[in-house]
Amino acid sequence: MMRSVLAIGAHPDDIELGCGGTLAAHRAAGDAVTMLVVTGGQNGPGPVGERRAEAETAARSLDCLLLWGRLQDCAVQADAATIAVIEDAIRQTEADVVYVHAPDDSHQDHRAVAAATVSAARHNRRVLHYRSPSTTRFEPSVYVDISAHLDRKLAALACHRSQVASSAMVDPEVVAASARHFGAQARVRFAEAFVPSRFVWDLSPPPQLPPALADMPVYQAAYRSRGVT
Amino acid sequence: MMRSVLAIGAHPDDIELGCGGTLAAHRAAGDAVTMLVVTGGQNGPGPVGERRAEAETAARSLDCLLLWGRLQDCAVQADAATIAVIEDAIRQTEADVVYVHAPDDSHQDHRAVAAATVSAARHNRRVLHYRSPSTTRFEPSVYVDISAHLDRKLAALACHRSQVASSAMVDPEVVAASARHFGAQARVRFAEAFVPSRFVWDLSPPPQLPPALADMPVYQAAYRSRGVT
Amino acid sequence: MMRSVLAIGAHPDDIELGCGGTLAAHRAAGDAVTMLVVTGGQNGPGPVGERRAEAETAARSLDCLLLWGRLQDCAVQADAATIAVIEDAIRQTEADVVYVHAPDDSHQDHRAVAAATVSAARHNRRVLHYRSPSTTRFEPSVYVDISAHLDRKLAALACHRSQVASSAMVDPEVVAASARHFGAQARVRFAEAFVPSRFVWDLSPPPQLPPALADMPVYQAAYRSRGVT
Amino acid sequence: MMRSVLAIGAHPDDIELGCGGTLAAHRAAGDAVTMLVVTGGQNGPGPVGERRAEAETAARSLDCLLLWGRLQDCAVQADAATIAVIEDAIRQTEADVVYVHAPDDSHQDHRAVAAATVSAARHNRRVLHYRSPSTTRFEPSVYVDISAHLDRKLAALACHRSQVASSAMVDPEVVAASARHFGAQARVRFAEAFVPSRFVWDLSPPPQLPPALADMPVYQAAYRSRGVT
Amino acid sequence: MMRSVLAIGAHPDDIELGCGGTLAAHRAAGDAVTMLVVTGGQNGPGPVGERRAEAETAARSLDCLLLWGRLQDCAVQADAATIAVIEDAIRQTEADVVYVHAPDDSHQDHRAVAAATVSAARHNRRVLHYRSPSTTRFEPSVYVDISAHLDRKLAALACHRSQVASSAMVDPEVVAASARHFGAQARVRFAEAFVPSRFVWDLSPPPQLPPALADMPVYQAAYRSRGVT
């Protein structure tokens, strides 16, 4: 019994910052998790090759599958091309749940990826927006308890050495503080917070993924070899 | 494995109108469900005794427990007394999920019960606001699929004969239309819609209620005799 | 005595879905109504030629004038070119009232047409946003009673056979349910709902259109031959 | 052909400040207008008797009917008693349109009258909130052009001599400036601005009031003697 | 050169939790600061006498003046009596800045004190709402850097021993985490966050308080003896 989860971020490290603990919780619950990084992070500090390797290490540390969107850092538009990249990932993973940036953000790529995901996931029943350090307006109402997973989130984030070293926006101290802040709001110890675009609460246990899933390209080379399904 | 659900309404029929289908879905998933009706509906059409009997029939048709708050119709305040009534019900049921009116409503009792519940449920992890026909502002983001339960909702509502007959606000045609309207928003056939005050999504299956529950006064006379636990 | 009404949609069928009943009510009140379809709907199900013919049949069934914007489906931007197309239609029709998509929508073309119309209609006194099946956030406060016109709305929608047959977003059952849902909110039977950008309520009866109107290109070939003015 | 208009304010001068120009426009369009002042303004500057006389002079200057609610200044609650006073006025006037304070206001009576009116007018199709000098949050979307009626608004306000002389909140200079400010927003010269709770736009000319109206107590002694109907 | 600052809270410890660091920053800038505690905290954990002593110790540790409102815990109403208590404190302190609870809060007293302060401070140019652990909706846009004052905030909070020991809502770990969370939002290390009701930014240095201030009752016994002015 498992869900298929898709987390989408504009740059390497965005997903870990926004919902890394929640992804760890999904894996602990036996769900399949795929991360889609839309650009290569060409403009951030650190060379592209290094960032790519960091993202792969981080995804491995969270035991998640990693997909790349191959768009250009700082030039993402919420247009048909970006939407197609995300639709493709939704189709490949048959996603039950989609996580993505919040729409109000000071980074133009984050805004574009959020808007493009709202378009691409128009038929999905669960689309949740996470918070980035650059998010501006954010009034969360949905939370996931990550008390048992904060360590894994911080470990995954630490894999992005080039960012932790050089970006004012990536600060583990703040990540832990925000998790405690939202935890208090959620009446747990540590939490990640979300703004739902649309969240159909499934009262029955998570669905059994169809057998055909294990044969889909996105999972064949990955989960099967790791013995997940 | 079951959750303890508490649904709160100001008058007889409010709960059925707002989340009757969701309560049926909870029962179908094996959860324990309690309805707390805060007043006797003394001012609506129909004598109090009749309304009381209607509510009991409706609760029975949904296979839910029914509690009465004994406050006065049209005179509910969001004060310490009302909060105490609701705190008491939360404590008795050890509620995992609380459903209640939306805060913006043209009925003063609905506003008061919503505000008092936000106070009483301040330590709860899941508080969801449902919509009434008199609700004014309402931007839902959480939904429950009631496609398999709309019939039971309408049947429970039909038990409130005095209201269906005389109140312009209680119209089964509108109830079904709104369920289809929100269903389309939720990407299912029929849905009930909710605004979350706070919703901690539990990724693991619903918790096993502690054995002690079956011994609590609120459940002893009720569920046990019906063989629920 | 008549108003000049302009309804704007990104694709064939958008206007009928959003405000088809209101347009019928305007025609019944003797107002002149023009529909501006910004793109040819090249990407939806059904060939372009067929969709064009469907839109023309639908406009005829509502007895409205139809203008085409000739932009490209799924590639509309809220830029100077799109704004110019809409400004042109506003000028040609000397519009008293403008209807258009709501700004928050999962379809990028809908968002772009809404934003471009807000720009183009900056001097207009009445700009009302309608709801599409893909609209996300929508808190209406203005309504039009379409109890006497729902049939015409559904008939106009049925003209878009290619969409009714193949698009999950075009479902007459949902259209009728939403009309009842909003009708209950408006305290009538069936209603269409709107979010006003700016609505100057004219307390005097609708103005007599200037005689010159009948000589303007947009109306000459159309209304005159149908004996509208 | 006329509408029945009901404007509600907590204290003498509130209605003139909030929608005096609009009431003049309604009278100019041939509509019947009733003002309901909920309290006697016992706590403001000026003796009660003087304020009562000022309100009567102002209502006469606007050629509107004046009703008094007889509640206590600074002690209004949004409870059943206040709601009953307003329901009574709605019933007596068979109101087509209801004007009242905006809900977010620094005066507790204004908040209470706004909330009580939302309750009392739950079956009405047109409820519009006006702005007071003490209103806090206010995002208007509906406007009435009062360019031809600003003088009458200022004249009606000037009747409240005790307030113009002593209250920092009643300043004709600000009233005129705000009318110009909102006029620019509405694309007219002077306007009053409103937040609609619910506004059903009637596309046909305003309804003919039923003949029975002239026989209702509220109008008999008043309009008839002035030759309005 | 100094400002007169008034911070208002419903219960002992509310002010320290919400804006204790900011009050320390005001004192460090040479401003006069008064705390008004509206009730005695009769219902919280700990006896009233003890709570009173804790509040006095905390105020002394922040070097602020302490006033008591003498209303009843859990029974505060936003009525004329509560407004009068706050008006009195504003008048006595000739407050330039007023800090108070945010309006959306799960504690009924917090809601009432926030609403009453908005009424009482209707002529004030600077009214800022702070966040409590029980605040629900809160979208801050104004911040004060308390990096140099977090220690004093935590020390003042620690004076409320009965609360730190027994209330789930008073947790120094969360207080520090939230300060870091809001600090990151404000682009400083630690911050307190505020929602402004009205904030007139004074571009010139803070005004010299009039000499007469030192003679006002509220300051005579207090600041003078401590040599503040």
Add this chain to the structure above:
Amino acid sequence: MMRSVLAIGAHPDDIELGCGGTLAAHRAAGDAVTMLVVTGGQNGPGPVGERRAEAETAARSLDCLLLWGRLQDCAVQADAATIAVIEDAIRQTEADVVYVHAPDDSHQDHRAVAAATVSAARHNRRVLHYRSPSTTRFEPSVYVDISAHLDRKLAALACHRSQVASSAMVDPEVVAASARHFGAQARVRFAEAFVPSRFVWDLSPPPQLPPALADMPVYQAAYRSRGVT
């Protein structure tokens, strides 16, 4: 002791309309002020050369430095190029405070400049959005008292003769009325109103600008020659 202020507008006259009085107040307080006009206003009424000269006269009348962004009127995008222009101005001026358009506006360039500034100023502690005549949604909470500076604002605006003569959006009568309207909200006579993206209130007097500032290119040719620093 002075602040470095940067005001950003899409076209010549936007800054004067939005915050001209505030800039005068900053200059009166001894602050350095730079205006960045992002486009040449090629599409408005009046030839580009004339508009350029008008802007220079206006900046001189306010005693502010003027920078040009050299982007194209009506074609501004919130993309990396626009962000780079603004980042460059922030860097050159070492801005303490940034003023820019409000995000919701009927002019596409205003929307784009607002969004690009939110991106470019992501590390700034004070970003305030001003209102334009074309702004749509605007709920201000921060104000600057311009009672002593309204004349200078109107004089600066009058320098833009081509706009005052021909644009319906540039009307000194409305500018003065809005200043009075917002002044009443701010409890002063005339005010400009702002929506803060982020405003860290500095309780200590404004910082002494570093000596190096006078050597930066942006100030060398300008302020020094005018003897400002």
